Amino acid sequence: MDYRFSTRVSQLKSSAVRDILKLTQGNDLISFAGGLPAEELFPVQAVRDAAGRVLDKGTGALQYGLTEGYLPLRQQLCERMAAKGMVVTPDEMILTTGSQQAIDLLVGVLTEPGDTILVERPTYLACLQVFALHGLNVVSAESDEFGMVPESAEELIRKHKPKLLYAVPTFSNPTGRVWSQERRKRILDMVKQYEMLIIEDDPYGDIKFNEEEYSSLFALAGAAQDNPVLYTSTFSKTVAPALRTGWAIGDSRVIRMMEKAKQAADLQSSTMDQQILSELLGGFDLDAHIALISREYGARMNEMEALLRSAALPDLSWVTPQGGMFLWVDLPEGLDAEALLRCAVQKGVAFVPGSSFYADQPKRNTARLNYTYTKGERTAQGVARLAEAIGEFTARS
Amino acid sequence: MDYRFSTRVSQLKSSAVRDILKLTQGNDLISFAGGLPAEELFPVQAVRDAAGRVLDKGTGALQYGLTEGYLPLRQQLCERMAAKGMVVTPDEMILTTGSQQAIDLLVGVLTEPGDTILVERPTYLACLQVFALHGLNVVSAESDEFGMVPESAEELIRKHKPKLLYAVPTFSNPTGRVWSQERRKRILDMVKQYEMLIIEDDPYGDIKFNEEEYSSLFALAGAAQDNPVLYTSTFSKTVAPALRTGWAIGDSRVIRMMEKAKQAADLQSSTMDQQILSELLGGFDLDAHIALISREYGARMNEMEALLRSAALPDLSWVTPQGGMFLWVDLPEGLDAEALLRCAVQKGVAFVPGSSFYADQPKRNTARLNYTYTKGERTAQGVARLAEAIGEFTARS
Numbered sequence: 001m002d003y004r005f006s007t008r009v010s011q012l013k014s015s016a017v018r019d020i021l022k023l024t025q026g027n028d029l030i031s032f033a034g035g036l037p038a039e040e041l042f043p044v045q046a047v048r049d050a051a052g053r054v055l056d057k058g059t060g061a062l063q064y065g066l067t068e069g070y071l072p073l074r075q076q077l078c079e080r081m082a083a084k085g086m087v088v089t090p091d092e093m094i095l096t097t098g099s100q101q102a103i104d105l106l107v108g109v110l111t112e113p114g115d116t117i118l119v120e121r122p123t124y125l126a127c128l129q130v131f132a133l134h135g136l137n138v139v140s141a142e143s144d145e146f147g148m149v150p151e152s153a154e155e156l157i158r159k160h161k162p163k164l165l166y167a168v169p170t171f172s173n174p175t176g177r178v179w180s181q182e183r184r185k186r187i188l189d190m191v192k193q194y195e196m197l198i199i200e201d202d203p204y205g206d207i208k209f210n211e212e213e214y215s216s217l218f219a220l221a222g223a224a225q226d227n228p229v230l231y232t233s234t235f236s237k238t239v240a241p242a243l244r245t246g247w248a249i250g251d252s253r254v255i256r257m258m259e260k261a262k263q264a265a266d267l268q269s270s271t272m273d274q275q276i277l278s279e280l281l282g283g284f285d286l287d288a289h290i291a292l293i294s295r296e297y298g299a300r301m302n303e304m305e306a307l308l309r310s311a312a313l314p315d316l317s318w319v320t321p322q323g324g325m326f327l328w329v330d331l332p333e334g335l336d337a338e339a340l341l342r343c344a345v346q347k348g349v350a351f352v353p354g355s356s357f358y359a360d361q362p363k364r365n366t367a368r369l370n371y372t373y374t375k376g377e378r379t380a381q382g383v384a385r386l387a388e389a390i391g392e393f394t395a396r397s
Numbered sequence: 398m399d400y401r402f403s404t405r406v407s408q409l410k411s412s413a414v415r416d417i418l419k420l421t422q423g424n425d426l427i428s429f430a431g432g433l434p435a436e437e438l439f440p441v442q443a444v445r446d447a448a449g450r451v452l453d454k455g456t457g458a459l460q461y462g463l464t465e466g467y468l469p470l471r472q473q474l475c476e477r478m479a480a481k482g483m484v485v486t487p488d489e490m491i492l493t494t495g496s497q498q499a500i501d502l503l504v505g506v507l508t509e510p511g512d513t514i515l516v517e518r519p520t521y522l523a524c525l526q527v528f529a530l531h532g533l534n535v536v537s538a539e540s541d542e543f544g545m546v547p548e549s550a551e552e553l554i555r556k557h558k559p560k561l562l563y564a565v566p567t568f569s570n571p572t573g574r575v576w577s578q579e580r581r582k583r584i585l586d587m588v589k590q591y592e593m594l595i596i597e598d599d600p601y602g603d604i605k606f607n608e609e610e611y612s613s614l615f616a617l618a619g620a621a622q623d624n625p626v627l628y629t630s631t632f633s634k635t636v637a638p639a640l641r642t643g644w645a646i647g648d649s650r651v652i653r654m655m656e657k658a659k660q661a662a663d664l665q666s667s668t669m670d671q672q673i674l675s676e677l678l679g680g681f682d683l684d685a686h687i688a689l690i691s692r693e694y695g696a697r698m699n700e701m702e703a704l705l706r707s708a709a710l711p712d713l714s715w716v717t718p719q720g721g722m723f724l725w726v727d728l729p730e731g732l733d734a735e736a737l738l739r740c741a742v743q744k745g746v747a748f749v750p751g752s753s754f755y756a757d758q759p760k761r762n763t764a765r766l767n768y769t770y771t772k773g774e775r776t777a778q779g780v781a782r783l784a785e786a787i788g789e790f791t792a793r794s
Contacts, residue, residue: 001623003594004560005654009506015660034461042459048452055445062439062637064431097494097663104662108530109406113510129661133505163401197400226398240459242668254400261406264526265501266494270667271639 012132015125015356030382033350035173035237035325036373038300041293042240043284050279054272065271068259069095069247073278077247085219086231088249092224094258097269099203099246102232102258103127105265106199106248107134107164109257110230116162120148122328122357122366124173124201127166131359138359143172145319147179150186157194164197170214171204171324174357174368178214178322188220191228198229203246206238206290208323209298224251235277237325238290243273294323297372301327304371304379311387314394325372328354331365335393338364343392349385409529427779430747432570432634432722433770435697438690439637440681447676451669458672464664465656466492466644467671473678474644482616483628485646489621491655494666496600496643499629499655500524502662503596503645504531504561506654507627513559517545519725519754519763521570521598524563528756535756540569542716544576547583554591561594567611568601568721571754571765575611575719585617588625595626600643603635603687605720606695621648632674634722635687640670691720694769698724701768701776708784711791722769725751728762732790735761740789746782 054061068074074090081088096102111117113135119127121140131138139160142152147169156162165187169179179187191198200217218231227250234246248258262268280286304327305320315332331337337353344350354366374382451458465471471487478485493499508514510532516524518537528535536557539549544566553559562584566576576584588595597614615628624647631643645655659665677683701724702717712729728734734750741747751763771779 001625001648003507003648003651003654005506006509009654009658012657012661014657036461039456039460042456044452044456044459047459048449051448051452052445055441055448059436059439059441062441062444062639063436064433064633064638097666100661101663109402110400112403126660126664129657133658133661228398236461241461242459242672244663244665244667244669251398251400257400257402257406260409260411260526261530263411263523264409264497264530265662266498266641267523268641269494270641270670272641272673273667273669275639276669 008133008135012129015129029345029348029350030374030378030385031350032369032371032374032382032386033352034373035370037237037241037325038293038296038372038375041296043280043289046280046284047240047243047276049283050276053279054275061275062272065268065274067263067268068093068255069269070271070274070278073274073281076278076281081249085215086249088224091252092255093247093249094255094262095269095274096246096248096262097244097266098236099201099232099234100126101265101269102246102248103199103201104130105258105261106230106232106254107131107136108261109254110197111136111163115164116160118153118156118160118162118165119359120167120172121359122174122354122363123166123359124168125356127201128359140359143175143177145177147177147183148187150183150190153187154190157190157196162196164199165191166199166201168201168204169217170202171207171321173204173324174326174352174354175319175328176321176324176326177319181215184215184217184220188217188229196228200229200231202231202233203237204324205233207294207297207325209294209301210322212322218249224249227251230254238286238293239277239280243277244270245273245277297325300371300375300379303375304369304383307380307383311383313387313390316390325370327369327371329367329369331367331390332394333365335365335390337367340367340389340393344386344389347385347389349382349389351386405530405532409526425745426742427746427771427775427782429766429768429771429779429783430749431770432767434634434638434722435690435693435769435772438693440677440686443677443681444637444640444673446680447673450676451672459669462665462668462671464659465490465652466666467668467675470671470675470678473675478646482612483646485621488649489652490644490646491652491659492666492671493643493645493659494641494663495633496598496629496631497523498662498666499643499645500596500598501527502655502658503627503629503651504528504533505658506651507594508533508560512561513557515550515553515557515559515562516756517564517569518756519571519751519760520563520756521565522753524598525756537756540572540574542574544574544580545584547580547587550584551587554587554593559593561596562588563596563598565598565601566614567599568604568718570601570721571723571749571751572716572725573718573721573723574716578612581612581614581617585614585626593625597626597628599628599630600634601721602630604691604694604722606691606698607719609719615646621646624648627651635683635690636674636677640674641667642670642674694722697768697772697776700772701766701780704777704780708780710784710787713787722767724766724768726764726766728764728787729791730762732762732787734764737764737786737790741783741786744782744786746779746786748783
């Protein structure tokens with residue numbers, strides 16, 4: 001039987017990370033691939049207590065809720081946003097199934113097929129899937145240690161007139177880089193000048209290894225009303241991914257439009273999860289927990305860096321991340337990370353080849369290593385296996 | 398600021414039900430509008446116990462899961478499907494955020510913008526939103542007490558060559574009707590003859606007021622492999638909407654394609670909810686619970702019917718539903734149910750005007766009444782308010 005699948009979906013590349021994750025389920029593969037938080041740090045008792053309190057409230061907790069999400073959680077999130085300089089009301093916020101859905105809805109309401117979107121080079125791979133599914137033309141600007149390079153961006157803007165810019169300015173996925181304050185202002189000015197909009201994706205901003213404060217692009221641009229920035233974040237990295245709750249903030253007209261699109265997409269996200277998170281925020285010091293996981297992730301990053309350094313692989317380089325969950329590694333020139341992955345998986349270690357993160361002209365000798373999921377002996381063993389695989393490849397060429 | 402919203406989303410009508418639900422939050426309006434289950438019957442203690450057991454398993458329960466959903470729950474659902482004559486493997490199933498998302502994903506993978514879809518007249522309103530968002534051309538076949546009328550369907554098929562048929566053959570939303578076995582076979586044969594596919598939406602099939610067994614179209618068509626039917630259902634009506642879990646079954650090629658689309662849409666639905674449901678199915682007699690709510694809903698339907706009958710409104714008619722959650726009422730000729738709703742809401746009762754459920758040429762003197770959410774005095778008061786509103790309108794004309 002020929003199901004005649006839609007062109008867009010059938011041409012869509014399956015997520016490399018998801019496919020690798022699938023591969024790793026239930027066997028001994030050490031995975032530096034997924035963006036998985038450290039499982040053992042999940043606040044399981046606090047979630048358990050919160051779930052109990054939700055269900056103590058009676059049967060009403062199990063009813064349908066609003067498409068835009070559970071109001072008390074939106075109110076609590078508004079307070080958390082305000083503490084970061086983002087002043088919004090619950091009407092300027094929508095809760096989503098992870099920030100992935102926020103991105104999908106934003107792209108759906110803000111673009112027509114054929115529109116152009118500007119991204120960093122490299123950028124988050126699952127957003128590339130969203131853009132492909134919505135029929136967008138993707139152009140990617142160069143990025144350096146200070147963030148998106150304005151000259152490269154402006155050249156592309158003039159040439160392609162993109163409607164939107166998508167970026168992860170704080171502890172980027174995959175590179176772990178953070179945009180400098182000056183760069184943020186320049187890119188924001190440019191976006192305003194060319195009447196574009198920005199999707200600011202910030203899943204990692206809370207996870208930092210230094211004392212710096214980074215203003216979100218949203219906060220730099222001002223109030224929600226008329227803000228060219230639509231900001232999204234998630235509880236997946238700070239509380240737990242299984243609770244699958246993200247949010248977007250922005251001008252209420254955009255939020256209302258997302259709400260309409262969400263009605264069609266799934267009516268609403270899990271009210272159970274939203275209520276659990278709301279109860280959790282009431283009785284649990286989330287900021288202390290974030291400080292704890294940040295310290296631990298910083299230590300794990302240092303650990304992985306030290307292991308890579310002591311493996312003394314020639315022509316391996318990276319920039320030490322100041323936060324987030326990823327180490328972005330430049331491999332020896334000419335080494336194809338996809339071929340390396342096949343060899344590495346046989347040796348029992350996985351990572352994501354960098355090519356997945358490029359909209360075009362992939363830099364094939366790059367790899368994204370996650371350092372938050374494993375630690376200690378397991379990380380050491382993983383790096384040893386990886387080094388062995390790289391060693392074989394380098395010897396061969 | 399002009400956000401230049403996408404044409405499709407900005408032209409999308411907001412859901413009448415969702416908008417009415419919003420209106421009813423936190424005030425004394427008696428709502429026959431939403432498809433809300435009876436809150437007081439939710440198995441809250443079983444959900445509480447199940448959630449406890451999930452979190453007793455440790456922190457791993459809070460990690461990311463698979464896009465296609467929690468495997469043990471898929472296995473349990475396969476057993477439940479097999480008991481209804483639908484033989485599928487976990488690979489032929491995907492878990493979704495309610496069956497609404499299953500429909501959205503199915504439409505996304507099976508159609509191109511501009512394709513035609515055949516529906517019943519009237520049909521589920523939130524699917525009309527999905528079709529609009531995907532740029533489909535919707536044609537609607539007549540429907541009578543035995544289901545979709547084959548002659549009407551065939552005429553439209555010949556004329557418009559639809560790729561897909563969408564239907565709720567068992568206890569339809571909004572009419573509460575069930576397709577006869579003979580009609581199911583005829584429509585299925587027709588779909589095969591014209592090489593079309595079917596999305597069979599079955600959220601209400603379990604909630605029945607008689608002893609009849611209705612074969613799903615999927616079961617009639619045979620195994621999952623090469624099946625022209627893609628079937629979807631949900632736990633929202635049988636367990637609880639807040640756990641937001643639906644599923645789709647079908648040929649594994651279709652399921653894989655849905656998985657790719659879901660990666661972009663939201664990566665995965667709530668693993669928390671899926672695990673709670675899996676634990677619940679292990680320690681709770683869901684079939685006994687379904688029998689209990691079916692008995693209660695049958696009683697509530699009888700109650701509402703009796704109240705409408707004793708209100709003795711002239712020219713009010715309906716077909717007694719044998720299951721499901723809705724009473725579909727024909728109002729006096731010339732009465733516009735949308736105007737009636739505005740008056741009814743002022744009197745403190747809400748329903749959904751029938752016009753929302755038509756793809757075209759709405760029959761304006763129709764209304765959908767939900768009988769599962771309220772009972773006793775409140776239902777009586779709601780019907781009295783509604784009768785008063787109708788009386789005023791009839792007197793006026």
